[in-house]
Amino acid sequence: xxxxxxxxxxxxxxxxxxxxxxxxxxxxxxxxxxxxxxxxxxxxxxxxxxxxxxxxxxxxxxxxxxxxxxxxxxxxxxxxxxxxxxxxxxxxxxxxxxxxxxxxxxxxxxxxxxxxxxxxxxxxxxxxxxxxxxxxxxxxxxxxxxxxxxxxxxxxx
Numbered sequence: 001x002x003x004x005x006x007x008x009x010x011x012x013x014x015x016x017x018x019x020x021x022x023x024x025x026x027x028x029x030x031x032x033x034x035x036x037x038x039x040x041x042x043x044x045x046x047x048x049x050x051x052x053x054x055x056x057x058x059x060x061x062x063x064x065x066x067x068x069x070x071x072x073x074x075x076x077x078x079x080x081x082x083x084x085x086x087x088x089x090x091x092x093x094x095x096x097x098x099x100x101x102x103x104x105x106x107x108x109x110x111x112x113x114x115x116x117x118x119x120x121x122x123x124x125x126x127x128x129x130x131x132x133x134x135x136x137x138x139x140x141x142x143x144x145x146x147x148x149x150x151x152x153x154x155x156x157x
Contacts, residue, residue, distance in 0.1 A: 018143075029122075029126070030044045032122065032125050032126070033047065033122065036118055036121055036122065036125075037118070039114075040111060040114060040115060041085060045074075045078055046078055046081065046082055047115075047118075048068060049064070049068065049075070049078050049079070049082060049088075050082070050087065050108070050111065050112075050115070052064060052067045052068055053088065053102060053104055053108065054104070054109075054112045057088075057102060057103055057104045058101050058102065058103040058104075059101070059102055060093070060099045060100060060101055060102070061075065061076075061079070061090070061099075061100045061101075061102060062099070062100075064102055079102060082108075086105055086107045086108075087104065087105055087107055087108035087111060088102055088103065088104055088105060088108055089102070089103050089104075089105055090102055091103065
């Protein structure tokens with residue numbers, strides 16, 4: 001297959017698909033995080049949870065799920081592992097027993113300092129400067145917002 005022919009205008013060419021580029025980029029970037037996060041004992045999804053907690057804790061499980069755009073079936077096992085590692089605590093809110101709150105333990109707070117250099121290390125690994133990453137983040141945020149608010153009736157026809 002001649003890739004130059006397919007990329008000139010074929011809307012079904014693999015290399016023209018945004019979904020393909022996003023899938024490959026996500027897989028490759030997450031793979032770069034593995035060795036960077038390994039010394040902290042965190043997986044990439046656990047790192048995202050910790051980022052949210054460093055910024056917002058204490059927070060309810062429901063609010064955390066909303067922040068991370070995860071369902072509870074995905075978030076609950078992450079929180080259980082982080083709790084087993086001694087990084088977070090889940091406790092009922094004394095003012096509202098229905099709300100399960102997530103707080104950081106002292107070890108979870110200390111980890112924030114150990115993680116402080118991760119964004120810069122990732123920037124170096126990716127060979128991108130802060131402005132490029134801010135622009136990419138803005139474009140991806142717009143894309144996510146558009147996908148979230150898309151009218152699915154068009155997709156069904």
